[in-house]
Amino acid sequence: MVRPTHGGNVSWAASLAGCSPSAILDFSASINPLGTPKSAIDAIQAHLPLLRDYPDPNYQQVRSMLAQIHQLSPDWILPGNGSAELLTWAGWDLAELDQVALFVPAFGDYFRALNAFGAKVQRVLIESDLEGSKSAGLLLNNPHNPTGKLFDRAFIREQLDRFALVVVDEAFMDFLSPDQSLISEIENYPNLVILRSLTKFYALPGLRFGYAIAHPDRIQSWQQRRDPWSVNTLAAAAAAAVLQDREFQRETFEWLNAARPQLFEGLQAIGGLSPLLGVANYFLVKSERSVSQLQKQLLEHDKILIRDCLSFAELGDRYFRVAVRLPAENQRLIDGLSSCLLTTIS
Numbered sequence: 001m002v003r004p005t006h007g008g009n010v011s012w013a014a015s016l017a018g019c020s021p022s023a024i025l026d027f028s029a030s031i032n033p034l035g036t037p038k039s040a041i042d043a044i045q046a047h048l049p050l051l052r053d054y055p056d057p058n059y060q061q062v063r064s065m066l067a068q069i070h071q072l073s074p075d076w077i078l079p080g081n082g083s084a085e086l087l088t089w090a091g092w093d094l095a096e097l098d099q100v101a102l103f104v105p106a107f108g109d110y111f112r113a114l115n116a117f118g119a120k121v122q123r124v125l126i127e128s129d130l131e132g133s134k135s136a137g138l139l140l141n142n143p144h145n146p147t148g149k150l151f152d153r154a155f156i157r158e159q160l161d162r163f164a165l166v167v168v169d170e171a172f173m174d175f176l177s178p179d180q181s182l183i184s185e186i187e188n189y190p191n192l193v194i195l196r197s198l199t200k201f202y203a204l205p206g207l208r209f210g211y212a213i214a215h216p217d218r219i220q221s222w223q224q225r226r227d228p229w230s231v232n233t234l235a236a237a238a239a240a241a242v243l244q245d246r247e248f249q250r251e252t253f254e255w256l257n258a259a260r261p262q263l264f265e266g267l268q269a270i271g272g273l274s275p276l277l278g279v280a281n282y283f284l285v286k287s288e289r290s291v292s293q294l295q296k297q298l299l300e301h302d303k304i305l306i307r308d309c310l311s312f313a314e315l316g317d318r319y320f321r322v323a324v325r326l327p328a329e330n331q332r333l334i335d336g337l338s339s340c341l342l343t344t345i346s
Contacts, residue, residue, distance in 0.1 A: 013305040016296060024299075027333055028307035030145075030172070030282040030323040032203045034255060037248040040204065043241035044234045055233045062240045066211060069243060070183050075216040078223065079239070081230045083171060083197040083210030087113045089222040090167045090193055090212070094137040095119035097164055101130060101138045105312035107145050107169075114139070125314065132162025141169035143176065146309060146321045148278015156182055160189045167193045171210075172280045174201035175256060183213055190215040200281070201252065202242045209235045256281060259324050266334035267322075272341050281324045284309075291320045294340055302336035 009028075010021040017024065063074040070077070080086040091113030094100045099120040102110060106123075114121050124130055126147060132138070138159050142151045160166050166189075173181050173196065186192050197210040209231065212219065242248065264283060267275040272288040287294060291308045298304045306322050309315035322333065 010305065013299055017299040017303050019303055023303050025304045025329060025332065027322040027325060028305045029205070030200055030280070031205060032201055032252055032281070033325040033329065034203065034248070034252060036203045037242050037245050039241040039245040039248065040202065040238040043237040047233055047237040050233050053233070055229050055231065055236060057228055059231060059236055062236045065240050065243055070213065072187070072213070075219060076186070076213055078212045078219045079231045079236065080210045080212060082199065082208040083169065083195045084109055085226070085230060086195050086210055086212040086222070087169070088116065089225060090139070090195065091119065092117050092225070093218070094139060094165060094167060097137045098133070098135040101136060101163070103140050103144065105146060105309070105314045107141065108311050110139055130159065132159060134162070134164050136163055137165040137167070138163045139167045139169070141171060143172050143278060143280040145172065145280070146282070146284045146312065147276055148280040148282060148284060150176070150180065150279045153180070153182055157185070160192055163191070165191050165193070167195065169195045171195070171197040172200055175281045176279060186213055193218065198239055198242060202248070204238065204242070207235045207238055209239045255326070256324065259327055259330060262327055263322070263324050263330040263334070266330065267337070270334070270338050270341060273337065282321055283324070284319060284321050287318055287320060289341070291317050295320065297340045298336050301340065302332070304333055304336050
């Protein structure tokens with residue numbers, strides 16, 4: 001089975017570990033470990049009879065709810081089949097410019113979206129100075145994946161004055177305070193596009209729901225390009241339900257505020273590992289030994305999957321990324337890593 005370039009491939013991991021996929025403890029995909037909210041399951045079950053009908057092509061209910069949450073008019077919002085679909089249309093717009101600046105290391109799907117339309121990509125190391133241009137675009141994610149770095153609002157506003165188009169992927173922003181997002185200022189910047197995803201926070205990767213926030217002219221243009229009914233009835237219903245689920249949101253922050261420092265401190269205490277202190281629900285970790293070997297050993301001995309960084313050209317085989325999971329699971333990872341690295345030293 002071919003090595004995956006994305007996290008969450010438990011079938012591949014199970015083939016190496018010699019077990020069923022359900023036995024794998026997955027730290028490679030940064031998904032909320034509390035699992036899919038009951039509100040989503042209830043909404044899906046309630047809407048099963050509607051599968052005989054086409055979805056509302058304008059998705060008015062969920063758009064209105066998102067508009068209310070973000071204090072915008074619904075015509076600033078476009079639901080999508082995951083934020084990956086919306087990234088495709090952002091890639092189209094960016095490719096029409098002279099070039100696109102992209103902070104690296106970068107999520108591989110950014111290159112997919114940009115290369116699909118022949119964009120000229122300028123790779124910019126994340127700690128390097130950025131040169132803007134009114135004939136160029138900028139694509140970044142905030143917080144950054146895989147480093148967990150947060151770009152502050154002032155920095156992004158500066159880029160909006162320098163670039164023709166700025167696309168900000170906020171896939172992990174729900175795990176942070178809302179005031180870190182630039183959504184509240186989007187009406188001031190027609191050259192700003194924000195992509196959001198319900199996948200990570202609400203543990204819905206299999207359902208596929210994301211949304212874009214942008215000037216209505218751009219939203220209308222994207223609607224004309226894409227296939228009709230790209231969001232299915234069940235995904236729209238589940239999205240509307242979880243957006244109102246205040247109890248699940250409270251439980252998530254309660255878990256994260258306790259589990260993040262536990263995992264970071266545990267990783268920091270292991271000789272040969274150096275975790276980066278980011279702001280998201282995952283950590284990028286530098287390793288003194290081959291991560292490919294470490295990943296294989298963890299799978300065989302502990303049935304634990306970590307995300308190697310071989311698909312990030314700037315990182316290679318000395319970095320891995322791990323999600324923050326439940327405290328007992330985090331401890332299992334810490335113990336497994338400690339055992340693997342101690343065995344290597346011995």
